[in-house]
Amino acid sequence: MKKLYFVSALLIIASMVLTACGGGTPATEAPVATEPAMVYKVGMVTDLGGIDDKSFNATAYAGVQQAIDELGVSGKYLESTQQSDYAKNIQQFVDEDTNLIVTVGFLLGVDTAVAAKANPETKFAIVDYSYPDCFGEGFVEGQTCGSASELPNVLGLTFDIDQAGFLAGYAAAASSKTGKVATWGGINIPPVTSFMVGFEYGVNYYNTQKGANVEVLGWDTAASDGSFIGNFESLDDGRSITESLVQEGADVVMPVAGPAGLGGAAYCKETASCWVVGVDTDWTVSASEYSDVVLTSVLKNMNVAVFETAKSIVDGTFAGGVYSGTLANNGVGLAPVAGASDELKAELETIKAGIIDGSIATNP
Amino acid sequence: MSKTASSKETKEKKETAPTGIGGGSIRDALLVPTLAVITGLIIGGIVMLVSGSNPIQAYGALFAGSFGSPSAILSGLQAYFATGDNTLLIKSIYPFTESLVTATPYIFAGLAAAIGFRAGLFNIGAEGQFFIGALCSAFIGYSIKDLPMIIHLPLALLGGALGGAIWGMIPGYLKARFGAHEVVNTIMMNWIAFRLSDWLLKGPMQASNFRPVTPNVFASAELPRFFEAPLRFNLGFFLALLAAYLVYWFLFKTTLGFEVRSVGANPDAAKYAGMNIIKNFVLVMSLSGALAGLAGTAQVLGVDHWVGQGFSAGYGFDAIALALLGKSHPVGVVLSALLFGFLRSGATNMQSVAGIPIDIISIIQGLVIVFIAAPAIIRWFYRIKSLKIDEQTVLTRGWGK
Numbered sequence: 123m124k125k126l127y128f129v130s131a132l133l134i135i136a137s138m139v140l141t142a143c144g145g146g147t148p149a150t151e152a153p154v155a156t157e158p159a160m161v162y163k164v165g166m167v168t169d170l171g172g173i174d175d176k177s178f179n180a181t182a183y184a185g186v187q188q189a190i191d192e193l194g195v196s197g198k199y200l201e202s203t204q205q206s207d208y209a210k211n212i213q214q215f216v217d218e219d220t221n222l223i224v225t226v227g228f229l230l231g232v233d234t235a236v237a238a239k240a241n242p243e244t245k246f247a248i249v250d251y252s253y254p255d256c257f258g259e260g261f262v263e264g265q266t267c268g269s270a271s272e273l274p275n276v277l278g279l280t281f282d283i284d285q286a287g288f289l290a291g292y293a294a295a296a297s298s299k300t301g302k303v304a305t306w307g308g309i310n311i312p313p314v315t316s317f318m319v320g321f322e323y324g325v326n327y328y329n330t331q332k333g334a335n336v337e338v339l340g341w342d343t344a345a346s347d348g349s350f351i352g353n354f355e356s357l358d359d360g361r362s363i364t365e366s367l368v369q370e371g372a373d374v375v376m377p378v379a380g381p382a383g384l385g386g387a388a389y390c391k392e393t394a395s396c397w398v399v400g401v402d403t404d405w406t407v408s409a410s411e412y413s414d415v416v417l418t419s420v421l422k423n424m425n426v427a428v429f430e431t432a433k434s435i436v437d438g439t440f441a442g443g444v445y446s447g448t449l450a451n452n453g454v455g456l457a458p459v460a461g462a463s464d465e466l467k468a469e470l471e472t473i474k475a476g477i478i479d480g481s482i483a484t485n486p
Numbered sequence: 487m488s489k490t491a492s493s494k495e496t497k498e499k500k501e502t503a504p505t506g507i508g509g510g511s512i513r514d515a516l517l518v519p520t521l522a523v524i525t526g527l528i529i530g531g532i533v534m535l536v537s538g539s540n541p542i543q544a545y546g547a548l549f550a551g552s553f554g555s556p557s558a559i560l561s562g563l564q565a566y567f568a569t570g571d572n573t574l575l576i577k578s579i580y581p582f583t584e585s586l587v588t589a590t591p592y593i594f595a596g597l598a599a600a601i602g603f604r605a606g607l608f609n610i611g612a613e614g615q616f617f618i619g620a621l622c623s624a625f626i627g628y629s630i631k632d633l634p635m636i637i638h639l640p641l642a643l644l645g646g647a648l649g650g651a652i653w654g655m656i657p658g659y660l661k662a663r664f665g666a667h668e669v670v671n672t673i674m675m676n677w678i679a680f681r682l683s684d685w686l687l688k689g690p691m692q693a694s695n696f697r698p699v700t701p702n703v704f705a706s707a708e709l710p711r712f713f714e715a716p717l718r719f720n721l722g723f724f725l726a727l728l729a730a731y732l733v734y735w736f737l738f739k740t741t742l743g744f745e746v747r748s749v750g751a752n753p754d755a756a757k758y759a760g761m762n763i764i765k766n767f768v769l770v771m772s773l774s775g776a777l778a779g780l781a782g783t784a785q786v787l788g789v790d791h792w793v794g795q796g797f798s799a800g801y802g803f804d805a806i807a808l809a810l811l812g813k814s815h816p817v818g819v820v821l822s823a824l825l826f827g828f829l830r831s832g833a834t835n836m837q838s839v840a841g842i843p844i845d846i847i848s849i850i851q852g853l854v855i856v857f858i859a860a861p862a863i864i865r866w867f868y869r870i871k872s873l874k875i876d877e878q879t880v881l882t883r884g885w886g887k
Binding site: 165169170198200201203204205206207209210211213214215216217218228229231232236237240309310311352353 | 577580584587588684685688697698699702715716718785789790792793794795796797798799831834835837838841843844
C-alpha cells in the first residue's frame with residue numbers, strides 16, 4: 123500500500139518536472155514573437171523598497187507606465203530584495219535586449235556603472251543619482267569615474283529639489299502661527315539635505331520680504347547639520363523627533379525621511395498640533411489618511427524624468443550625462459497648499475518665476 | 487536524524503530495507519520533504535491561477551531561470567567546441583551558476599541554525615551574526631592594502647567567522663552562565679547588530695562619497711570567480727560544501743559532537759554523564775555564529791564586494807526554515823539550501839518573463855515550511871502511514887535550562 127503511494131508521488135513529481143520543462147519553451151519564445159514589431163523595451167529595477175513603496179519606485183514606475191500608454195513601448199519592472207539582486211536584475215534585462223534600463227536609487231550606482239560599461243549598446247538611466255562614481259569596480263578616482271564621457275550610455279536623473287523646498291519653506295512660514303517651523307531628516311546625505319536647504323532659504327526669504335522673524339528648527343545650512351534619526355524606516359523615531367520639535371514650538375514640520383516621515387504625520391494627526399509637509403510624492407494622495415494635516419508636499423517628479431528619458435529613446439535623441447529636474451521642466455514642484463489665501467498663491471507663483479529666471483537663489 | 491535514532495531505525499527495518507544509512511530511512515527522510523515541496527508548488531500554482539496568471543508559463547520561466555535552458559547550453563557547447571568562442575556557453579550556464587551563488591549563503595546560514603538545533607539551542611540571531619560577519623570581513627578586505635591573496639583572503643574569511651562567533655558567543659554565555667534564554671538574547675543581539683551596522687555604514691566604515699556603504703574590498707580579499715563577468719560563481723560555494731562536511735564530521739564523528747548532540751537530546755542526562763553543559767552551550771553558539779558570519783562573509787567577498795544597507799534578504803531567518811527542512815542534518819541543509827537558492831534565483835526570470843510578483847516565491851517557501859513543520863498534513867493528504875519510529879528531531883528545549 124505504502125509503495126503504491128510512493129509510486130504515485132513519483133508520478134506526480136515526474137509530471138511536474140515535465141510540465142516545467144514543457145512550459146520552458148513557450149515562455150522563452152514568447153518575447154521573440156513580438157520582436158518584429160520593433161517595440162522599444164523599458165525595464166526598471168527597483169531598490170529594496172519594492173514597487174509599491176508609494177515613493178521612489180512607485181513614482182518612477184508611473185513614468186514607465188506613462189511611456190507604455192503614450193509611446194507604445196513595452197515596460198516592466200524587477201523587484202530587488204537584497205543587494206546582490208541589483209546586478210542580477212540588470213543582467214536579466216540586458217539578456218532580454220532591453221533598450222532602456224532604469225535603475226532606482228544611489229545604491230544601484232555601482233552595478234549600473236559596471237553593467238553600462240559592459241553593455242555600451244544598452245541605455246541606462248539611474249534615478250536620483252549622477253556620476254562621476256568613483257566607487258565601482260575598476261574605476262579610479264580622478265581618472266575613470268564613470269563620467270559622461272566614460273559612460274555615454276548612462277543618464278543620471280537628478281532633481282534640484284531645493285527649488286521646490288524653497289516654495290515649501292515660504293508656504294510653511296506664511297502658514298505658521300507660532301513663528302517656528304521645523305524640518306528633520308533620515309540621514310545627513312545630500313539627497314536629503316537639499317530639501318532642508320531649500321526649506322530654510324524659503325523661510326529666510328519670507329522673513330526678508332515680510333519683515334517677519336520665523337525660525338527654522340532642525341536644520342542649519344551654515345553648520346550643515348540638523349536633526350536626523352539615522353534611518354528611513356522607523357516610524358517611532360519619526361514620531362518622537364516630531365514631538366520634540368513641536369514641543370519646542372514648531373507648528374509646521376517637514377520630515378525628509380521616506381516612510382519614517384509618516385510617523386511625524388501620525389503625531390500631527392493625533393495631537394492636531396502641527397501641519398506636516400510631505401516629500402517626494404503628494405501625500406494627500408499617497409498617504410491620504412493624513413491628508414487633513416498635510417500642508418503641502420515637495421514633489422520630486424521622478425515619473426516626469428523617467429518618461430522624458432523613455433521619450434528620448436523612442437525619438438532617438440538619448441544622450442548620457444545628467445538630467446536635472448527643475449521647476450522649469452516640471453521635474454520638481456509643489457503640491458497645492460492647504461487653506462492658502464489667494465495672496466499666498468500669487469506670491470508662490472511670483473517666487474516660482476523668480477527661481478526659474480534665476481533671480482532668487484535657493485541654495486548657497 | 488541523529489545517529490542513534492537512525493541506527494535503531496535501521497535495525498527495526500532490517501527485513502524491508504538494506505542495512506546502513508541508505509534504504510528505508512533515506513526514502514522516509516526524503517518522502518515528506520519532497521511531497522511538501524511539490525504540494526507547495528501546486529498550491530503556489532493555484533494562487534497564481536486565482537490571481538490571473540498562467541502557472542505553467544510561470545513555472546517554465548522559473549525552471550529556465552534557475553537551471554537555464556538545456557537547448558541553449560547544448561548550442562553553447564557546440565559553439566564552444568566548433569569555434570572556441572565561449573560567449574554563448576557562458577550565457578547559457580549563467581542561470582545555473584547564479585542559482586548556486588544564491589544558494590551559498592543559504593548553506594552557511596542553514597548550517598548555523600542546524601548546529602544550534604542539534605544542541606537544543608534556538609539561534610534566531612543568525613541575521614545579526616550575518617551582518618557582523620559581513621562587516622568584519624569587509625573591513626579587513628578594504629582596510630589592509632598590498633597583501634598577497636594567500637594571506638588576505640583567509641584573513642578576511644577568518645575575521646568574518648570570528649565576528650559572527652563573538653556575536654553568537656555572547657548569548658551562549660548568557661544562557662550558560664545566567665540561564666537567560668537564547669531566543670530573547672539573540673533577538674536583542676540582532677537589533678544591536680542592525681543599528682551598529684547603520685552607524686558603521688554612515689560613520690567609520692563609510693566610503694568616501696555620501697552613500698552609506700563601505701568601500702570595495704581589494705581584489706586580494708575577493709573569493710576567486712571561476713568565469714568571466716557577468717557570472718558570479720565563486721569559491722564560496724565550495725567553501726560552503728566544505729563547511730557542511732566539517733559540520734557533519736564534527737557532529738557525528740567527534741566526541742565533542744557527540745556531547746553536543748547529547749546535550750541537545752537530554753541536558754539532564756548529559757550533565758549526569760559528566761558533560762559540561764556550559765562549555766557546550768558556549769561552544770555551539772560560537773560555532774553557529776561563526777557559520778552565520780561566514781554566510782555574510784561569503785556574500786561580501788564572493789558576490790557584492792561591498793556592504794550597504796539592506797545587505798541581507800533575511801538569510802538569518804530563512805536559516806531556521808532551512809534547518810527545519812533539512813532536519814538539522816548537514817546533507818539535508820545543503821539540499822534545502824539548494825532548493826531555496828534555485829527558487830529564489832529562478833524567480834527573477836519568472837518575474838520578468840511571466841510577470842509574477844517575486845513574493846510568490848515567499849508563499850511557496852512558506853507553504854513548504856508549514857508542511858515540513860506539520861508533516862501530519864502531508865501524511866494525511868497523501869495517505870502515508872506514519873513511521874513507527876518518531877522521526878522528529880529535537881529542536882529546542884524551551885524555557886529554562
